[in-house]
Amino acid sequence: MPDPIAIATTRDGLRAICATLRDGGHSLALVPTMGALHAGHLALVAEARRRADRVIVSVFVNPTQFAPHEDFDRYPRRLDADATMLAEAGADLVYAPDAASIYPPGDSTQVHVSGVSEPFEGSFRPHFFGGVASVVARLLIHAAPDVAVFGEKDFQQLAVIRRMTLDLGLPVAIVGAPTVREEDGLALSSRNAYLDPAQRAVAAILPATMLAMRDALRRGADAGEAEATARAALIAAGFGPVDYCSAARADTLEPVLTGAVAPGDFGNTRLLFAAWLGSTRLIDNCGLDG
Numbered sequence: 001m002p003d004p005i006a007i008a009t010t011r012d013g014l015r016a017i018c019a020t021l022r023d024g025g026h027s028l029a030l031v032p033t034m035g036a037l038h039a040g041h042l043a044l045v046a047e048a049r050r051r052a053d054r055v056i057v058s059v060f061v062n063p064t065q066f067a068p069h070e071d072f073d074r075y076p077r078r079l080d081a082d083a084t085m086l087a088e089a090g091a092d093l094v095y096a097p098d099a100a101s102i103y104p105p106g107d108s109t110q111v112h113v114s115g116v117s118e119p120f121e122g123s124f125r126p127h128f129f130g131g132v133a134s135v136v137a138r139l140l141i142h143a144a145p146d147v148a149v150f151g152e153k154d155f156q157q158l159a160v161i162r163r164m165t166l167d168l169g170l171p172v173a174i175v176g177a178p179t180v181r182e183e184d185g186l187a188l189s190s191r192n193a194y195l196d197p198a199q200r201a202v203a204a205i206l207p208a209t210m211l212a213m214r215d216a217l218r219r220g221a222d223a224g225e226a227e228a229t230a231r232a233a234l235i236a237a238g239f240g241p242v243d244y245c246s247a248a249r250a251d252t253l254e255p256v257l258t259g260a261v262a263p264g265d266f267g268n269t270r271l272l273f274a275a276w277l278g279s280t281r282l283i284d285n286c287g288l289d290g
């Protein structure tokens with residue numbers, strides 16, 4: 001059994017421990033999460049350990065990225081289990097800030113990233129990326145890591161964070177790590193816990209449909225037709241509504257609405273999916289070249 005991991009619950013506490021972690025010139029990596037950790041998060045921790053000497057994992061269910069009707073209240077919270085997993089994974093510190101460390105009383109500062117945050121998630125969850133950018137900017141400023149690791153599972157989020165980091169000149173390298181999946185292809189997600197067994201069985205149809213769309217596009221299918229086929233397959237399987245199941249330029253997130261994708265563009269094309277299964281919303285994505 002590894003020793004229990006240190007947990008900082010305030011911004012000042014974090015800064016004091018970060019100074020100690022940096023003693024001797026050690027580099028720091030940060031892995032931001034909302035907790036309820038699974039193997040996808042632990043893969044980010046492993047990547048962080050490859051990139052830096054010391055690893056901090058933040059656990060904060062960020063209220064500003066949830067709309068009032070969304071699942072902030074029922075989002076799973078299990079800090080003790082998370083801390084045990086992180087100790088075993090070789091992380092050095094958990095930052096589980098109290099709300100006032102992130103949003104001091106009277107807080108009036110939001111970070112808004114335009115462009116890349118507007119389509120897809122941005123149009124279905126208009127509050128979302130403002131909340132994400134506002135919390136990630138604060139976490140990066142508090143921990144001042146050399147490297148921060150994010151999952152490609154949230155591909156548009158990664159693009160928004162890269163844009164924000166560039167624009168604000170934050171001195172941190174942003175690293176994306178591949179999506180970790182269940183054996184049947186379902187991307188690991190803390191929200192998978194909401195699925196009942198019947199829904200869980202159906203859930204794997206989402207990545208299967210995405211891969212079928214990828215294969216069709218690689219064979220030269222029209223993007224609009226491939227999207228319609230994918231949407232119909234998801235609806236037939238019991239998903240609904242399907243928020244999007246589209247091809248997009250990987251760098252700008254600009255949707256590819258019609259026409260075949262040229263083989264030379266496969267590397268810069270991403271398929272982005274979001275669909276509801278009962279009261280659970282699943283998202284996924286993949287490249288056209290992988």
Ligand code: AMP
Nearest residue numbers: 033034035040150151153154179180188
């Ligand atoms: P969350 O706790 O869901 O906000 O996610 C925290 C970080 O873990 C984000 O960078 C996510 O993209 C990443 N992540 C979530 N699920 C996975 C997964 N299945 N594979 C890889 N990274 C993931």
